[in-house]
């Protein structure tokens with residue numbers, strides 16, 4: 001789809017098209033930057049057969065944002081989220097958190113930065129099978145050498161909030177997928193992180209559990225937590241406030257919810273993703 005077609009499709013609606021860094025600069029003047037990935041490249045392989053997973057992506061995350069990242073398989077979504085959350089390092093480009101360059105931090109500083117600011121939720125929950133639910137939730141706090149009283153207090157607080165107190169003495173294999181994902185959320189949230197980073201967190205959940213998880217994330221977002229999430233699912237993406245479409249390692253489009261209802265926003269997302277599918281079918 002070219003720019004003209006897309007603009008026609010969205011005429012009358014407040015949809016911001018990504019046209020380059022200038023527009024993002026403009027946008028950022030109004031809000032506070034929390035996390036900024038600037039001109040990020042990620043190259044794999046040795047010189048001759050180098051392939052680029054990311055080719056100059058810029059993303060500004062403002063405090064309180066709820067951003068979803070969508071795009072075809074292999075387009076670079078996980079790569080982007082991994083770079084922004086210090087799981088991996090870019091080949092080129094800068095990443096700043098509250099104005100501070102996180103790429104120049106040493107290992108201990110990075111570990112502290114993660115503990116204080118980030119909570120991770122993954123598609124396959126990443127719980128440790130031979131630890132109880134309580135122990136799994138405590139892991140981030142144990143790693144940061146918190147006192148037992150502090151751990152007890154914070155674990156209790158989060159299990160109340162997510163309504164999973166009954167699971168505390170069980171093991172992950174004794175819990176359902178939805179329960180395990182709530183436990184994974186509790187583990188991500190126990191340290192009260194500023195940003196939740198989630199890579200297809202509903203990928204292994206049924207519709208009901210997906211919506212429960214998203215309703216919970218939406219509530220946290222309204223309370224001030226920033227959310228950065230990868231998803232393939234149009235409905236899940238409609239919980240966000242802003243959508244970044246990635247294609248071949250580049251930002252293809254940005255869609256903002258602004259004052260659209262969730263239903264209207266959902267239909268805008270479908271418009272875009274169904275065009276993507278149509279393009280694929282045309283190629284076949």
Ligand SMILES: Nc1ncnc2c1ncn2[C@@H]1O[C@H](COP(=O)(O)OP(=O)(O)OP(=O)(O)O)[C@@H](O)[C@H]1O
Pocket residue numbers: 044045052053071072073074075076077078079080
């Ligand atoms: N460790 C690696 N070594 C080499 N290539 C890699 C590595 N990790 C990712 N890639 C490549 O980088 C590209 C982007 O991968 P990425 O995992 O970011 O895609 P994605 O958009 O998350 O896809 P999916 O929707 O399938 O999860 C892909 O072509 C992938 O094969």
Ligand SMILES: [Mg+2]
Pocket residue numbers: 077078079
């Ligand atoms: Mg991925």
